[in-house]
Amino acid sequence: MWPELLSERVSLITSNYVVWETLDLLQKKIGFEAASLWSRDILCVLDIWWLDADLHQRVYELWLNLGRRKLTLVDCASFVTMHQCEIEKAFCFKPYFLDYGFTLLAPSSNFKDE
DSSP: HHHHHHHOOOOOOEEEHHHHHHHHHHHHHHHHHHHHHHHHHHGGGGGOOOOOOHHHHHHHHHHHHHTTOOOHHHHHHHHHHHHHHHHOOEOOGGGGGGGOOOEEEEEEEGOOOO
């Protein structure tokens, strides 16, 4: 699906929170080289939505109000970013995005919930 999104020049938006989480995960699980490669090859095709202090407060309040164990602060940052940018479709493997009104582009059956 990734090559198709790129070839169709779909606008791919993420938050700085997702970038941080992804780089952190890649570095911890695979190593610095993998994180560096992802940063170099993937970030150049993404539009990064930078959350300021006001948006961070909205993210934090949403996280507190939802209080779901598997719903992370970064997930809430994605929800806020998607609402701010009027995005309805998520390229992710987290089936609970459906619970919050988003359509998944990636099949949720492939997601191994940890």
